[in-house]
């Protein structure tokens with residue numbers, strides 16, 4: 331990945347920051363979310379647990395339709411879960427009303443996938459970045475303060491002061507995404523949910539935007555939930571990773587543990603299909619075929635939901651749901667757990 335960011339913000343980039351789990355910033359437990367009715371009911375997110383520490387980046391990976399964005403919408407308070415709890419700094423955001431709800435909304439922001447569609451073409455960069463202050467008027471009450479802060483935010487994301495009065499169509503895709511990031515930062519959030527923030531960008535520009543996000547975390551201590559189907563991007567940015575398949579987190583752990591020694595066959599297959607990554611958890615010299623289509627969410631396979639595509643599948647996999655298995659749990663009790671749902675996990 332490129333290290334140089336044009337107009338780069340100053341300050342040391344210390345790389346990945348370990349989250350503290352004494353009190354996680356975000357604590358998601360058993361969250362389930364379904365859509366539709368009767369036979370046309372599908373469970374997009376099925377009993378998911380997630381934690382994000384202060385200043386930590388959690389990567390969320392999985393194929394299209396596995397429930398990443400639905401989970402993100404629950405975390406953002408845009409969808410109410412059918413079951414389970416969301417705690418943000420110990421508070422359930424779905425119980426908040428009025429001023430408390432407004433105060434919470436400040437703390438959790440979003441960066442969208444498509445910097446072309448997500449910015450209003452008729453607003454200047456300064457107006458786009460400052461728009462959240464219209465709702466949260468108390469933050470920067472005077473026009474002078476707002477103008478000064480817009481310039482600071484532009485500089486923070488590697489844009490120039492002279493960019494303040496330009497319009498979205500005058501920027502490149504990477505620059506537009508920087509505006510999206512500056513806008514997400516306007517309310518000084520604790521958590522930013524980034525849903526495929528670089529997938530619409532060229533590879534070289536992806537690296538620049540990832541560096542901006544990474545530097546902001548170091549400078550501001552902000553946490554991210556970082557959603558992507560691109561494993562190399564997730565590996566680059568994440569401290570911990572959760573891998574989703576058909577609505578469930580089937581493996582999670584520290585990014586290096588999950589990527590260097592996947593324990594779930596699905597993770598290993600995903601990595602095998604990703605040309606830019608090594609697959610040390612795969613059988614030596616073999617490429618693992620991720621064959622077949624993802625099953626319809628209306629007809630989730632019995633037992634292990636990955637069994638219709640798994641090269642290790644055995645009769646037990648169809649008969650019973652796989653248990654949670656942990657790797658090296660006893661070797662180092664202080665280490666982040668590395669767990670997966672599988673009857674026959676890989677050896678690593």
Ligand SMILES: Nc1ncnc2c1ncn2[C@@H]1O[C@H](COP(=O)(O)OP(=O)(O)OP(=O)(O)O)[C@@H](O)[C@H]1O
Nearest residue numbers: 365366374393394395396397398399400401559627
């Ligand atoms: N509002 C909705 N009504 C009905 N079904 C929905 C709704 N939102 C999502 N779904 C379904 O829930 C499942 C999960 O969708 P989601 O958008 O969360 O997946 P995703 O992992 O973000 O996929 P992608 O990588 O393509 O963005 C899909 O089967 C989708 O069709």
Ligand code: SF4
Nearest residue numbers: 634637640647672673
């Ligand atoms: S439980 Fe069976 S089918 Fe499922 S991932 Fe493990 S080995 Fe494959």
Ligand SMILES: [Mg+2]
Nearest residue numbers: 398399400525
């Ligand atoms: Mg999505």
